Amino acid sequence: MTFTLKKSTAAFAEAKRYIPGGVNSPVRSFRGVGGTPPFIAKAAGSRIYDIDGNAYIDYVGSWGPMILGHAHPEVLGELKEALERGTSYGAPTLLETELARLIIEAVPSVELIRFVNSGTEATMSALRLARAYTKRNKIVKFAGCYHGHHDSLLVKAGSGATTLGVPDSPGVPSTIAGNTLTVEYNDDEELAAVFEQHGEDIAAVIIEPVPGNMGLVLPRPGYLEKVRAITEQYGALLIFDEVMSGFRVAYGGAQEVYKITPDLTCLGKVIGGGLPAAAYGGRQEIMEMIAPAGPVYQAGTLSGNPLAMAAGLATLRLLSQTEDFYEKVITMTAALCAGIQAQALAYGFNFQFHQAGTMFGLFFSDKTVYDYNSAKQSDVAAFNIFFHAMLAEGVYLAPSQFEAAFMSGAHTHADIGATIAASGNAFAKVAEY
Numbered sequence: 001m002t003f004t005l006k007k008s009t010a011a012f013a014e015a016k017r018y019i020p021g022g023v024n025s026p027v028r029s030f031r032g033v034g035g036t037p038p039f040i041a042k043a044a045g046s047r048i049y050d051i052d053g054n055a056y057i058d059y060v061g062s063w064g065p066m067i068l069g070h071a072h073p074e075v076l077g078e079l080k081e082a083l084e085r086g087t088s089y090g091a092p093t094l095l096e097t098e099l100a101r102l103i104i105e106a107v108p109s110v111e112l113i114r115f116v117n118s119g120t121e122a123t124m125s126a127l128r129l130a131r132a133y134t135k136r137n138k139i140v141k142f143a144g145c146y147h148g149h150h151d152s153l154l155v156k157a158g159s160g161a162t163t164l165g166v167p168d169s170p171g172v173p174s175t176i177a178g179n180t181l182t183v184e185y186n187d188d189e190e191l192a193a194v195f196e197q198h199g200e201d202i203a204a205v206i207i208e209p210v211p212g213n214m215g216l217v218l219p220r221p222g223y224l225e226k227v228r229a230i231t232e233q234y235g236a237l238l239i240f241d242e243v244m245s246g247f248r249v250a251y252g253g254a255q256e257v258y259k260i261t262p263d264l265t266c267l268g269k270v271i272g273g274g275l276p277a278a279a280y281g282g283r284q285e286i287m288e289m290i291a292p293a294g295p296v297y298q299a300g301t302l303s304g305n306p307l308a309m310a311a312g313l314a315t316l317r318l319l320s321q322t323e324d325f326y327e328k329v330i331t332m333t334a335a336l337c338a339g340i341q342a343q344a345l346a347y348g349f350n351f352q353f354h355q356a357g358t359m360f361g362l363f364f365s366d367k368t369v370y371d372y373n374s375a376k377q378s379d380v381a382a383f384n385i386f387f388h389a390m391l392a393e394g395v396y397l398a399p400s401q402f403e404a405a406f407m408s409g410a411h412t413h414a415d416i417g418a419t420i421a422a423s424g425n426a427f428a429k430v431a432e433y
């Protein structure tokens with residue numbers, strides 16, 4: 001059967017009549033790679049299925065949450081039970097306390113936690129809290145890191161903002177963006193220089209400890225320690241944005257792997273088990289400034305939603321109780337990376353492969369990628385050919401060079417073998433160009 005997206009193409013045209021660009025999040029639009037996004041009908045395990053009848057081995061996993069695979073029977077079971085009890089109460093539940101307890105056990109730097117609905121809300125609220133706590137206004141972020149779409153952080157932003165060529169969005173007042181200082185990731189000297197100049201005004205440094213929004217980039221040895229040390233030296237808070245890396249690179253996130261204790265942590269994706277949930281948390285003394293315990297206001301009609309809490313709880317329970325879950329998925333991820341790398345080499349490409357736990361990424365570049373500048377030097381045209389060839393072979397990757405890929409517990413050795421074989425055919429297409 002030849003690969004076609006006929007129905008999806010019609011659906012995309014129809015969606016564009018009602019929704020800007022036809023999508024509710026720009027990263028889904030295929031704007032970077034061109035063509036039509038498959039419209040998805042259903043998902044199960046490692047597969048997603050589109051309305052044209054195509055099946056794909058999925059390495060997007062809803063952009064990170066689906067670490068157990070899609071429609072995991074136990075998660076669905078918990079969700080069905082929760083659904084029968086009603087969908088939202090706007091009042092406290094036992095589920096919230098239980099999920100908070102599980103997260104605090106997993107991430108010891110988090111002593112108190114507040115649930116919100118998206119990663120954007122989590123980082124926005126964490127910044128407000130850091131500013132209130134330190135009584136300072138400026139924040140530092142890293143070029144190519146993405147923390148959501150609120151004004152303070154839509155500055156040199158990665159992910160879709162980079163794919164679409166708008167890392168600094170129109171509409172963000174310069175008075176707000178002016179309080180956001182940006183430095184290159186992995187460059188401790190530039191960070192030190194910024195602190196030398198503005199140190200007394202810096203409320204917080206917010207960082208993806210393992211950035212996954214300019215493609216997947218790894219911290220150089222000792223780098224995160226330096227970021228921790230300089231924030232301490234100047235009395236600025238260190239905010240780890242682990243919305244993507246939390247429960248992904250390890251159960252306890254990047255802070256477990258790199259043994260760094262941030263002051264505040266943002267979480268999302270996996271903790272909602274595929275439903276809208278995110279959170280920010282940290283040292284008790286800081287978190288107690290949040291209303292109603294303290295004066296820093298932050299609220300949410302659907303925050304701690306019982307369905308999202310039930311899905312998150314089921315997911316974290318399975319992650320912590322399945323023997324060697326991370327070891328197994330990390331080993332599978334390594335096998336996939338090695339297999340694809342061998343295919344790339346066979347076609348003469350010396351590309352950059354990065355892995356962090358169950359996340360991985362491939363830069364179409366023969367130079368070491370360690371920051372936004374080096375990531376942007378990748379051959380996007382080559383990536384786009386590879387991407388479309390993989391899609392036609394039944395492998396669904398994120399539709400941009402500047403995104404990471406995600407493995408799940410549902411991926412099988414057969415999936416890995418099929419993906420590696422597909423990559424050979426895709427590299428052959430890239431070699432033609």
Ligand code: PMP
Pocket residue numbers: 063117118119120121123146147148149159208213241242243244245268278
């Ligand atoms: N922080 C990071 C590190 C992210 O990867 C993302 C989303 N990909 C966000 C924050 C924003 O989360 P959301 O899309 O849920 O607002």
